[in-house]
Amino acid sequence: MASYSTNEFRPGLKVLLEGDPCVMMESEFVKPGKGQAFTRVKFRNLITGRVWERTLRSGESMEAADVVERDLDYLYSDGDLWYFMTTDDNYDQIAADANAVGDAKDFLAEQARCQITFWNNNPISVTPPNFVNLAVTETDPGLRGDTAQGGTKPATLETGAVINVPLFIEIGDVLRVDTRTGEYVSRSKQ
Amino acid sequence: MSKAWQPTADVDSLVKRAELLDRTRAYFRDRDIVEVQTSTLDQYGVTDVAIENVEVPGFGYLQTSPEYQMKRLLAAGMPSCFQIGPAFRAGEVGRWHNTEFTMLEWYELGVTLDQLMANVAALTDYLVGSQPVVTKTVAELLNDTFKLDLHEQNEAHFIDTATEEGLRGIRDFTDALDFLVSSAVAKLDVERVFLTEYPSDQAALARTVRRDNVEVALRFEFVVNGLEIANGYDELRDVVEFRRRCDSDNIRRERLGLKPKPIDPNFEAAMANGLPECCGVAVGLDRLFAIAMGKPALSDVLAFATRVE
Numbered sequence: 001m002a003s004y005s006t007n008e009f010r011p012g013l014k015v016l017l018e019g020d021p022c023v024m025m026e027s028e029f030v031k032p033g034k035g036q037a038f039t040r041v042k043f044r045n046l047i048t049g050r051v052w053e054r055t056l057r058s059g060e061s062m063e064a065a066d067v068v069e070r071d072l073d074y075l076y077s078d079g080d081l082w083y084f085m086t087t088d089d090n091y092d093q094i095a096a097d098a099n100a101v102g103d104a105k106d107f108l109a110e111q112a113r114c115q116i117t118f119w120n121n122n123p124i125s126v127t128p129p130n131f132v133n134l135a136v137t138e139t140d141p142g143l144r145g146d147t148a149q150g151g152t153k154p155a156t157l158e159t160g161a162v163i164n165v166p167l168f169i170e171i172g173d174v175l176r177v178d179t180r181t182g183e184y185v186s187r188s189k190q
Numbered sequence: 191m192s193k194a195w196q197p198t199a200d201v202d203s204l205v206k207r208a209e210l211l212d213r214t215r216a217y218f219r220d221r222d223i224v225e226v227q228t229s230t231l232d233q234y235g236v237t238d239v240a241i242e243n244v245e246v247p248g249f250g251y252l253q254t255s256p257e258y259q260m261k262r263l264l265a266a267g268m269p270s271c272f273q274i275g276p277a278f279r280a281g282e283v284g285r286w287h288n289t290e291f292t293m294l295e296w297y298e299l300g301v302t303l304d305q306l307m308a309n310v311a312a313l314t315d316y317l318v319g320s321q322p323v324v325t326k327t328v329a330e331l332l333n334d335t336f337k338l339d340l341h342e343q344n345e346a347h348f349i350d351t352a353t354e355e356g357l358r359g360i361r362d363f364t365d366a367l368d369f370l371v372s373s374a375v376a377k378l379d380v381e382r383v384f385l386t387e388y389p390s391d392q393a394a395l396a397r398t399v400r401r402d403n404v405e406v407a408l409r410f411e412f413v414v415n416g417l418e419i420a421n422g423y424d425e426l427r428d429v430v431e432f433r434r435r436c437d438s439d440n441i442r443r444e445r446l447g448l449k450p451k452p453i454d455p456n457f458e459a460a461m462a463n464g465l466p467e468c469c470g471v472a473v474g475l476d477r478l479f480a481i482a483m484g485k486p487a488l489s490d491v492l493a494f495a496t497r498v499e
Contacts, residue, residue, distance in 0.1 A: 007281075028284055028285055029282070029283065029284025029285070029286075029287055030284070030286075030372060031240070031282060031284075031287065032240075032368060032371070032372055032411075032418055033411070033418055033421045033472070033474075034238070034240060034241075034392065034394050034421060035240050035368035035371075035372075035392070036240055036364065036365055036368040036369070037240070037281070037282070038357075038368075038369060038372070052356075053356050054356045054357075054358055055355075055356050055357045055358070055369060055373075056357075056358050056359055057357075057358075057359045057360070057361070057365060058281075060358065060359040
């Protein structure tokens, strides 16, 4: 695998740090007037999402990580694995485990086009689209005509996730949900 | 249309820069310190391990600081003097670095290092505004921040602490020390600090003295908002010691795979002839101006900073 020297560091570069694939967020050249030059780098670990700060002596290099991002459509889950299909003409299926899917599992709607990060050809993270439509499978009976009150109640979605919804929402309603915040947006027309 | 032709700093900042430059000169004029001009291009470079000259094939080197030539002036009888001009350091480009930058270098005869530090603080007050200043020895800084004993120089402790602080690729004690000093400085919650009494192997061209049985360099660094602004010495006048330090630089250079550099014979001869007792300091003027203007990068105060790809 290729490697990058500190003078090639730039945001967006994907490298291996202590065995994990990371993306560089920022990199800064630091050097005392009368001392060794360093490069201070902020990384985001692509597996855990955590931010790591490391300083490398200038001239050191880091191994590139074989990381690619691809768009795939979500198909279904058997409880252990989540299955996705490639969007090209091959219709290949790819399975991601719970670690890779992470919190995205709450918002995987069938057919939703997700961005999957692969490391050495294995899926390591799944990002659902910003908005998805999901049906309500369980919630307290709706209070019709009470839309102005602004109160909320919990509702369980088809994925098992529980979100706060307005009081007028009923079982079977399809909701538009913001996957970045996990918040109710609107009742879908579908 | 490409905008690459445009200056990196906006015109208002460059006008402000001209005012600051004028104030800097006024500060020295009021104190009867002579402005001198030496050459940026010289046949000889420096042996310093951490500093690389820009080489000009067939001519020599762009100077990394006007130190040698200014000291030749002092040896020839020049009184206290200052210079504002370009200095060049190969491979140094970043938010707070530019290969070509503006250095203010000045030498005062008949002052102590403490007096020179007070003058550096006064110039900073004059350009940036007044702030309290703290003085700490390097040993105090490392002890306060990391509970490390500089004089014991326990290599394993230093390397472990540097590793914990996030440094990778450590070769030796010097790597760990350089890094720990700069990360301790970044953690300080005072805006202006003088670091003094450097380990003797980091004396550069400062005189050393014994303090509590430990050899320390009479050298200071001035740090403003976590950024190194100035580096000053009680100047070394012993030519034998100078030669010894250059030789040891070149040994370390060879060990690190860097090209050894010839010792500047003109500077060596000037020292042998006799340098007056003096203290001197180099100030990164672009940085100081950026701080005075509240700008977050050198490119905001340089007309044409090297663009970082």
